[in-house]
Amino acid sequence: MATTPDISVAARARYEPVIGLEVHVQLLTATKIFCSCSTRFGNPPNTNVCPVCLGLPGALPVLNRKAVEFAVLAAAALNCRIHETSIFARKNYFYPDLPKGYQISQYDKPLAEFGGIEIKTAGGVKKIGITRLHLEEDAGKSLHEGFPDSAETTAIDLNRSGVPLIEIVSEPDISSPDEAHEYLTRLKEIILYTGVSDCNMEEGSLRCDANVSVRPRGQKEFGTKTEVKNVNSFRFIREALQYEIGRHIGVLESGGVITQETRLYNANEGKTYGMRSKEQAHDYRYFPEPDLLPLVVDAKWKAEILRNLPELPEARRQRMVAEYGVTDYDAGVLTASRALADQFEAAAKAAKNPKRVANLVQGELMGRLKAKGLEIEQSPISMQGVAASADLVESGAISGKMLKDLYDLCFERGKDFPAVYEEAGRPEQSRDTSALEKTIDEVIAANPKQLEQYRAGKTTLIGFFVGQVMKASKGQANPQLVNELLTKKLGG
Ligand code: ADP
Ligand code: MG
Ligand code: ZN
DSSP states (O other): OOOOOOOOHHHHHTEEEEEEEEEEEEOOOSBOSSSOOBOOTTOOTTOSOOHHHHTOTTOOOOOOHHHHHHHHHHHHHTTOEEOSEEOEEEEEOOOTTOTTSEEEEEOSSOSEEEEEEEEEETTEEEEEEEEEEEEEEOOOEEEOSSSTTTTTOOEEEOTTTTOEEEEEEEOSOBOSHHHHHHHHHHHHHHHHHHTSOOOOTTTTSEEEEEEEEEEETTOOSOOOOEEEEEEOSHHHHHHHHHHHHHHHHHHHHTTOOOOOEEEEEETTTTEEEEEEEHHHHOOOOOEEOTTSOOEEOOHHHHHHHHTTOOOOHHHHHHHHHHHHOOOHHHHHHHTSSHHHHHHHHHHHHHSSOHHHHHHHIIIIIHHHHHHHTOOGGGOSSOHHHHHHHHHHHHTTSSOHHHHHHHHHHHHHHTOOHHHHHHHTTOOOOOOOOHHHHHHHHHHHHHOHHHHHHHHTTOGGGHHHHHHHHHHHTTTOSOHHHHHHHHHHHHTO
């Protein structure tokens, strides 16, 4: 839990937070960005290495085409302008996990710029600008744990050295920790849809550095920022920002100044700690990488790459609302992952009535999941199961009531619909029509004018009568059966 510094509400209200996020995303290539070593996570330390990614003298980098294609896809999905020519640059610094003494990155000519995504905030939809998206290589990893004398020992694993990353830098457009959380959620969702990364935060495939400052409301100039590094969950980023904003306001209110520095978040304490001051630490002496040609993504190659750009989450949500009549909320749940949305749409399209599949997901599945505290991915009933059940209702084989009971059984037994339907002995709704006939007689008696018109030849009125009977039966009657019986009775 974040222990937010104790600042009065009035003091807080005088300041406006300014936040910009730098997100590193590992690309899902099979091999590294400048050599053919594997990118596999979890292999024994220092087994995915070669002279290039070990930084041995004389080894030459060769750019991985797939990494460029993935970066271009991500850039397009984030609405960036993709430059035809971009330049790799050396970012020089010393660190034990960086054997070359520099990281190959992009600096003044990045792959892509001027992008942005939309997020939902309390005040409506807001655009968060993306300053740039560039390609770079990852560094190795220092291991401080797992040794008998771990306090003394640090080991280096260079398997990660040279793994391809994109860095996505946002504009300082984010105004609260909640907005930061929402931005990251949407960003991750979009990247996942493009398929260029698994965005697995535990494995470090998505990492975020959060820059934050505060300024008195109404002031144009930004305040001095601090950067919180290496926070490993979106929730912790929100907490770290909450803490940091409170700390900034506290310092300023007591007449102090914020020093520009990098800080670390301790999630157990809910506090940030100063790590290094930025002024002294950061002069990277960037210069163009002499061992690599400028990266050229010409129009033809770009068009080829962009053919693999899938429909993105927001567009898909809007289409699903229009096509299946689901609510905005449910469209959000159904598009939470591309796989789930694909499953739903495949099932819906294969079913006799796609809208009924959507209705069952909304009306019967979501509530049961919520009651059990399950995510939709954990549902005992698969999308195909929902579709199978929808077809049975559609054909009149089972009633709505029977479906509800079968769904209850599915959740009780943790089994999918087709299995439970078999176990229950493929039940069928009774064709006992006496109750239904009674309802039909009542409906006919209550509408003598329509009956007269029907018998005078206006047979399209059958639709009206079916509607009335369905309404009287509260949607429980089997429409096909209603139709049959009505035709008989209306005929006189
Ligand atoms: P640096 O050179 O220190 O890395 P950049 O200008 O590259 O700074 O910005 C890094 C990130 O910090 C960007 O996401 C940017 O939006 C954000 N940022 C810049 N200035 C501020 C500020 N005063 N307050 C909050 N965020 C900021
Ligand atoms: Mg920066
Ligand atoms: Zn290598």
